[in-house]
Amino acid sequence: MDPMIWNYVTRASALIAWVLLVISVTWGILLSTRILKPNDNPGWLLDLHRWVSGLAMAFTALHVWSLLYDPFAYFQIPDLLIPFRSSYTAIESLGPWPVALGVICFYLMIAVQFTSLMLKALPRRFWKGVHYLSYVVVMVVSFHAGWTGTDTRAWVYRIVAIVLIMLTTIALFVRILFPKSARTLSATVEGRRPAQLSENLTTMKIANIFTPATDIRAIDFVLPNGAQLQTWVPGSHITLHLPNGLKRQYSLCGDPADRSQYRVAVLNSPKSRGGSKWIHEELNVGDTMSISGPHNHFELEPSSEYLFVAGGIGITPIKAMLESLPNRREWRLLYAGRSRASMAFVAELEQAYPGRVTVHADDVMGGPPNLDALLAGFKGEVYVCGPEPLLNALIARVPADRLHFERFSAVERSADEPAKPYEVRLARSRTNFTVQPNESLLDAINSNGGALISSCGEGVCGTCEVRVLDGKPLHLDSVTSDEDKDEIGVMYPCVSRSRSDVLTLDI
Numbered sequence: 001m002d003p004m005i006w007n008y009v010t011r012a013s014a015l016i017a018w019v020l021l022v023i024s025v026t027w028g029i030l031l032s033t034r035i036l037k038p039n040d041n042p043g044w045l046l047d048l049h050r051w052v053s054g055l056a057m058a059f060t061a062l063h064v065w066s067l068l069y070d071p072f073a074y075f076q077i078p079d080l081l082i083p084f085r086s087s088y089t090a091i092e093s094l095g096p097w098p099v100a101l102g103v104i105c106f107y108l109m110i111a112v113q114f115t116s117l118m119l120k121a122l123p124r125r126f127w128k129g130v131h132y133l134s135y136v137v138v139m140v141v142s143f144h145a146g147w148t149g150t151d152t153r154a155w156v157y158r159i160v161a162i163v164l165i166m167l168t169t170i171a172l173f174v175r176i177l178f179p180k181s182a183r184t185l186s187a188t189v190e191g192r193r194p195a196q197l198s199e200n201l202t203t204m205k206i207a208n209i210f211t212p213a214t215d216i217r218a219i220d221f222v223l224p225n226g227a228q229l230q231t232w233v234p235g236s237h238i239t240l241h242l243p244n245g246l247k248r249q250y251s252l253c254g255d256p257a258d259r260s261q262y263r264v265a266v267l268n269s270p271k272s273r274g275g276s277k278w279i280h281e282e283l284n285v286g287d288t289m290s291i292s293g294p295h296n297h298f299e300l301e302p303s304s305e306y307l308f309v310a311g312g313i314g315i316t317p318i319k320a321m322l323e324s325l326p327n328r329r330e331w332r333l334l335y336a337g338r339s340r341a342s343m344a345f346v347a348e349l350e351q352a353y354p355g356r357v358t359v360h361a362d363d364v365m366g367g368p369p370n371l372d373a374l375l376a377g378f379k380g381e382v383y384v385c386g387p388e389p390l391l392n393a394l395i396a397r398v399p400a401d402r403l404h405f406e407r408f409s410a411v412e413r414s415a416d417e418p419a420k421p422y423e424v425r426l427a428r429s430r431t432n433f434t435v436q437p438n439e440s441l442l443d444a445i446n447s448n449g450g451a452l453i454s455s456c457g458e459g460v461c462g463t464c465e466v467r468v469l470d471g472k473p474l475h476l477d478s479v480t481s482d483e484d485k486d487e488i489g490v491m492y493p494c495v496s497r498s499r500s501d502v503l504t505l506d507i
């Protein structure tokens with residue numbers, strides 16, 4: 001074989017490995033900052049990141065191995081494994097540094113890959129700390145490539161190198177500027193909405209109604225002209241604007257990839273205040289209805305392993321999450337309900353995901369599921385949607401940073417301090433006013449020209465979300481945890497108030 005082949009392999013594999021490394025780190029940054037979240041699919045995003053990282057590692061290994069046979073390199077195994085052992089240098093004044101940096105990067109890449117493969121067995125913080133080394137690798141590799149490469153005089157190589165270095169710099173800036181990771185709220189399909197001052201209503205037609213379980217109606221909505229719907233992400237809900245004036249939110253439970261229709265499933269609740277009862281008794285195929293959304297307060301975050309827990313009609317957002325995940329993603333579902341007959345889509349889920357779905361019908365099992373046994377040894381993300389007792393049982397058992405939930409109804413919360421008047425400043429409309437102790441913040445905003453939309457009025461649906469620019473809110477809602485709201489600076493004024501004397505809102 002022509003020995004020059006090895007020289008070509010050395011150079012080509014080095015460049016390919018560099019390109020893949022930059023793509024992998026950039027993709028990882030998109031994954032951790034979730035700046036693509038309005039349209040991404042976290043399951044696939046994570047798989048792509050892993051696949052590209054593995055490929056970068058493979059080409060790096062090929063580059064190192066081929067150096068042993070490269071007729072121009074004169075490397076021996078110790079030169080490739082021990083930093084500063086090789087005396088090779090393309091730039092005299094830098095001595096052994098360029099090759100040594102490459103050797104060190106090789107070891108760092110192995111460490112990042114190895115700890116990722118061992119993720120389940122390692123403490124999350126340790127894994128994260130090692131994973132940050134990939135930022136060091138992608139920067140240092142630029143110097144290694146620039147100082148040792150024999151192609152640096154070729155204009156094609158220079159262009160590729162400049163693009164890679166620019167991409168690396170932009171990616172690292174994005175990482176610094178958007179440090180918050182996944183646990184953010186309100187990834188609506190339109191992106192973050194600072195405050196909803198008007199609702200975009202869409203008229204949709206009821207294309208199909210069926211009964212997936214006792215007392216549950218599943219409804220398919222389509223656009224009357226048959227056009228495609230906007231994209232949505234799992235966990236999203238739409239708001240139905242009923243002709244009787246009520247607004248009700250229901251999770252989308254179809255396949256997020258299917259843009260021909262929105263599907264919701266509605267339980268005829270015995271506690272209905274007119275919403276679900278009307279849908280069960282009055283709605284027919286062929287009717288039209290105004291719909292707003294989708295919006296999302298229950299996002300599926302990227303993870304290597306999921307445990308889903310659904311109670312009763314809480315299966316609806318979870319079902320959409322399952323449909324969005326790649327086949328190879330590790331996940332399990334515990335689907336609990338009073339009886340099998342009352343559990344929507346139960347047979348469909350068992351058939352679609354054999355071995356992954358555990359059905360727990362209380363009337364057969366004689367009591368609630370054993371959550372301790374379910375959670376034993378599990379280190380991944382836990383998603384739960386269901387009745388309050390199920391939610392509370394999981395809140396008591398799973399660390400807050402791994403638990404994601406959506407509530408059906410408001411939790412009773414009372415302020416830990418006496419109600420007092422406070423000043424509100426609406427930054428965009430330049431309006432100031434005082435909210436009295438017996439007045440809701442939402443009412444005060446709207447009576448001062450805010451025109452903020454709302455729905456449940458109980459702090460559950462998240463419709464009235466506003467961004468807080470300054471001041472400290474007193475959260476009394478049940479949309480999500482107070483830490484999450486404070487982290488991204490939002491509040492729900494239908495029930496929440498202010499702790500500080502002055503609260504500045506982005507309205």
Ligand code: FES
Nearest residue numbers: 455457459462494
């Ligand atoms: S209107 Fe539902 S959370 Fe405020």
